[in-house]
Amino acid sequence: MKEQIVCKTTDLEPGQMMASDFGEKNVLICRTLDGEFYAFLNQCTHQGARLEKGMICGATTDQSKPGDYHYCRRGEIIRCPWHGREFDIKNEGRMLASPKQKLVNFQVRVEDENVIVYK
Template identity: 35%
Template sequence: MARHIVATVDEIPPGHRRLVSVNGREIGIFNVEGEFFAVSNRCPHEGASLCKGRVVGLVEASEPGSYQYSRRGELIRCPWHGWEFDLRTGKSWCEPDRTKVRSYDLKVESGGALVEGLLQAETFPVVIEKQFVVVEV
């Protein structure tokens, strides 16, 4: 599996996202309270640019009129039809057994480890003092 440097940690602050292109694939990188997740930019329902949708949390009700809001910032809502996908797993909240957006392994690695290894960053500068967000495709 090839590894690609897509950004520095500082370039995607908590609550933000960045759309990147890796080997012709558009991938959304999301920072959820310091944890990074990567999903395909294509909604599996009808092909919308998924990463242009709202990042939301989970609303649950134990009984009518009693609502709890949890998992703040962990779901992405498709801008076309409102389907929601879990940024951690890619699973759909509409059809979890049948529909899933492609998710990618994502790691935060120190700049020093990347400089010393076989990876070469051609489009992003490698600065040893920073940490890089690396996506595996």
């Protein structure tokens, strides 16, 4: 099993993300609002955009109507900067519009103040 420290817990506030190297791969480290850490390949499944240039946001609910948006799951969705595809951080990086598609994800654990990614 390969593992590596990719950042310190203090490098990311809840709701933030950052890119880091994991061996020869570039990974996206995300910290959700509840303080949990997640890691994905820093590449959109569509055309390969670097997801670090996107944003962490929420999703609209089924109750939303045109011009009247109701949001949920704030801080749990990665939005691609190129075409707006959205990926569920807490559900293995599955795309919201097509859950069979998902980002390559990595295991994460925190020891002391180190965020460690492993595969």
